[in-house]
Amino acid sequence: MNYSFKKGERLKRRKLIGRMFNREGDSFTVYPLRIIWLEAELDSDFPAQFTLSVPKRAFPKAAHRNVLRRRIREAYRLNKHQLYDAIEADEKQYAIMLIYTAREPLPYADVEKAVQKIIRKFIKKVK
Secondary structure (H helix, E strand, C coil): CCCCCCHHHECCCHHHHHHHHHHHCEEEEECCEEEEEEECCCCCCCCEEEEEECCCCCCCCHHHHHHHHHHHHHHHHHHHHHHHHHHHCCCCCEEEEEEECCCCCCCHHHHHHHHHHHHHHHHHHHC
16 A cells, blocks of 8 residues: 655645635534545546645744644545545545644644544545
8 A cells, every 4th residue: 555645646726725715615624623625627646635724823833833734644644545445436536625723732643533533524425
């Protein structure tokens, strides 16, 4: 199983991210994360493109935001195969964004549990 996180899996298109927030995207929250997604035609071979956000208002220091981003990205990287297995069969592509909503930094174990739960719930919603 390949656990890498390739360049084609990163969501970078500003227009697509903007569409996710303009009433086109769906969302739900699993503490400490919120997922926003949009079914879209992506310019990659992967079934999903992913990005994340840690708000500057809650974490003014860049070092703290970077640590949280690394934790979320690592948890997603290790658990994305569940997501890919479920949505590759449908031949649909999704743009996915995770937003960290907690006001305090949580340990990696808590972040990973939340990512696993959010992936399971996402799969149920899109099926």
